[in-house]
Amino acid sequence: MTADDIARRFAERGYIGGEELSVALELMLALEKPLLIEGPAGVGKTESAKVLADVLQTRLIRLQCYEGLDAASALYEWNYPKQLLRIRLTEAEHESVEERESEIFSEAFLLRRPLLEAILEERAPVLLIDEIDRADEAFEAFLLELLGEFQVTIPELGTIRARRRPAVILTSNRSRELSDALRRRCLYVWIDYPSVETEIAILHARLPKINARLAEQIAEFMRQLREQPLQKVPGVAESLDWAAALMRLHRDELDERSIAQTIGCIVKVQDDWERLRSQRPSAPAESEPDYGIGSVRAHRG
Amino acid sequence: MADLTRSVLAFIKLLDREYGFELGHADAHDALAAIHAIGVRSKRRFHHALRAVLCSQSEQIAPFDRAFDRFFGNASQGQRQPRPPQTKAGNEHHHSPLGGRREIHDEPSPAQAWQAMRARFSPVAATTDAQPAISENGLGKALVDASRLIAALHLGRSRRWKPHVRGSRLDIRRTLRSSLRSGGDPLYLRTFGHPRRNPRIMLVIDASRSMAEHAPKLLQFGYALSRRSTRARVFVFSTALTEITRALRRLPQDRERAILLSGETWGGGTRLGTALRDFAKTYQSRIDADTLVVIASDGLDAAGAGELREALRRLHRASAGIVWLNPHVRAPGFTPTARAMQAALPYVSALLDISDLRAVSEAAHALRR
Known part of the structure; x- marks a missing residue:
């Protein structure tokens, strides 16, 4: 699948990404290497994996990382209650210790977690390892074998190789520096906030009924908002939520009232809210309505 | 195809030797495989493909684009990644296998380019040629101070089970x-x-002219911290903020170490408020209750204190504490009258003298939870 095919199929599904992402995804599929996607929150990193799974008509297996995530939650775990039950039930059968062990440490007693699931899948799935920066460094080290060789070692069962190499996408918000070893095993792409033009295209793709002027105003407003020193900079996800909220309220244009009613869709920290209020120009120009962070100049074309 | 292969290998060598990319045979293999997969009909895609394979973090994107333009001609124009202004020292062009033009002669070394760029584009840049170096002299004490700080920093137990x-x-x-x-x-x-918290230390060094005298000592301390803890990060700023942790970790351990900084980071004017605001904004997700922020600056800032106050307020709220190292604290009759220092004081856990780095560990000890 070429980068053009990927971009077209993504666009058909409402995902407007840059050429860099399409090329990186093409390479990921061609070279069978994991792709590490970094970028600020809310720019579509996770969504790209979901759309890719849809494009490839395959299963999306997602591993959401968090501090304290361990191999038992990510890879596999023995079903201890079932093993205990089997020991109790077979106590009278006088099996040897070896026989018992081989029985209770077999695949029937294995609980598959996302990583093992992805390796054992018959049809290559898309494996999304989301927010890898939230996981501990120990877990990152554990991932190396998987991402390098696409195999895992279970002491009781031996080494299991992937039947089909999954398409692996890792995302990171850069809350922690990832190790060089992990980065070296991955292709890399950085997704930034979209340009005004791209954001307008995204709004139209995801909300086909949106008024063209409203879409332009939202995109321009978001561009200005992202230049402010906010604690939580809104991403594309917030733009879409905001646009949907404004459409729901039957607003075809941004004005002070509609912004005040819906600002909670994009500004989610009280300090940021105060900052925007304090920066409101005292005497906005009559021809350009004041949207709180300076007037929006979206009257292009 | 053989020409293309040779060119790509030469480009990788350039990235490795002059831009500090640390690339090996496996990367070269991947780059050639990527080009084979993507083709060379579009120069822009060729650029995207090499970038996806050879870059591994966002900080490498701008240097990569510069190197690509330098080697293959200006193919990365129109990219979204903002890039610093380029110095155009050479004008002898060679045709590349891709049909583009290569500028390979008379290209300034990174040090020359950096100097020229400062002179041309920075209204407040200095003209000093001195590259800050980390000397062996006193390094032992710096390592001891760093170890002491790391050992003293106990921030209680995590809430995680x-x-x-x-x-x-x-x-x-x-x-x-x-x-x-x-x-x-x-x-x-x-x-x-509940496990013990594993504290992080972020050292932010003011690299302006007024702090030039203290730069070697602070860099030495930053180097010592980076040697002693994987959770220490070091930044420098004058008119722009740059992280140097990786550069410090790559320095050889057995001889005099000069650290080459590109951009307007060393010896220029001070934009303290802007730099700390950028720091607080860029690294906001990495500064949490486990993080001690150490700022080394004389607090002399030409701009107003509003930005600084806002940045420190955010850092103060997010971090475990802020320790400020000021070279004038021990001067007779010192009072923190500079506007920046006045703005900073309410948010600073300890205001210490730069010459006494041992006191940083005592300040860290006072933050014990």
């Missing part, structure tokens, strides 16, 4: 697992507890 030898909550899963050894009888109880 993790397997613990003498924890307070029963871990049923591990208890069951261990009971398999005793025929199903839970003889060995396993527990969860």
Whole structure:
């Protein structure tokens, strides 16, 4: 699948990404290497994996990382209650210790977690390892074998190789520096906030009924908002939520009232809210309505 | 194709030698495989493909684009990644296998380019040629100070529950697992507890002219911290903020170390407020209750104190504490009258003298939870 095919199929599904992402995804599929996607929150990193799974008509297996995530939650775990039950039930059968062990440490007693699931899948799935920066460094080290060789070692069962190499996408918000070893095993792409033009295209793709002027105003407003020193900079996800909220309220244009009613869709920290209020120009120009962070100049074309 | 292969290998060598990319045979193999997969009909895609394979972090994107333009001609124009202004020292062009033009002669070394760029584009840049170096002299003491700081920084226990030898909550899963050894009888109880927090240290060094005298000592301390802890990060700023942790970690350990900084980071004017605001904004997700922020600056800032106050307020709220190192604290009759220092004081846990780095560990000790 070429980068053009990927971009077209993504666009058909409402995902407007840059050429860099399409090329990186093409390479990921061609070279069978994991792709590490970094970028600020809310720019579509996770969504790209979901759309890719849809494009490839395959299963999306997602591993959401968090501090304290361990191999038992990510890879596999023995079903201890079932093993205990089997020991109790077979106590009278006088099996040897070896026989018992081989029985209770077999695949029937294995609980598959996302990583093992992805390796054992018959049809290559898309494996999304989301927010890898939230996981501990120990877990990152554990991932190396998987991402390098696409195999895992279970002491009781031996080494299991992937039947089909999954398409692996890792995302990171850069809350922690990832190790060089992990980065070296991955292709890399950085997704930034979209340009005004791209954001307008995204709004139209995801909300086909949106008024063209409203879409332009939202995109321009978001561009200005992202230049402010906010604690939580809104991403594309917030733009879409905001646009949907404004459409729901039957607003075809941004004005002070509609912004005040819906600002909670994009500004989610009280300090940021105060900052925007304090920066409101005292005497906005009559021809350009004041949207709180300076007037929006979206009257292009 | 052989020409293209040679060009790509030469480009990788350039990235490795002059831009500090640390690339090996596996990367070269991947780059050639990527080009084979993507083709060379579009120069822009060729650029995207090489970038996806050869870059591994966002900080490498701008240097990569510069190197690509330098080697293959200006193919990365129109990219979204903002790039610093380029110096155009050479004008002898060569045709590349891709049909583009290569500028390979008379290209300034990174040090020359950096100097020229400062002179041309920075209204407040200095003209000093001195590259800051980390000397052996006093390094031992800096390492001791760094170790002492790391040891003194105890920020209590995490709220997370993790397997613990003498924890307070029963871990049923591990208890069951261990009971398999005793025929199903839970003889060995396993527990969860709260692990100790693993503190991070972020050292932010003011690299302006007024601090030039203290730069070697601070860099030495930053180097010592980066040697002693993987959770220490070092930044420098004058008119722009740059992280140098990786550069410090790559320095050889057996001889005099000069650190080459590109951009307007060393010896220029001070934009303290802007730099700390950028720091607080860029690294906001990495600064949390486990993070000690150490700022080394004389607090002399040409701009107003509003930005600085805002940045420090954010850092103060997010971090475990802020320690400020000022070279004038021990001067007779010192009072923090500079506007920046006045703005900073309400948010600073300790204001210390730069010459006494040992005191930083005592300040860290005072933050013990």
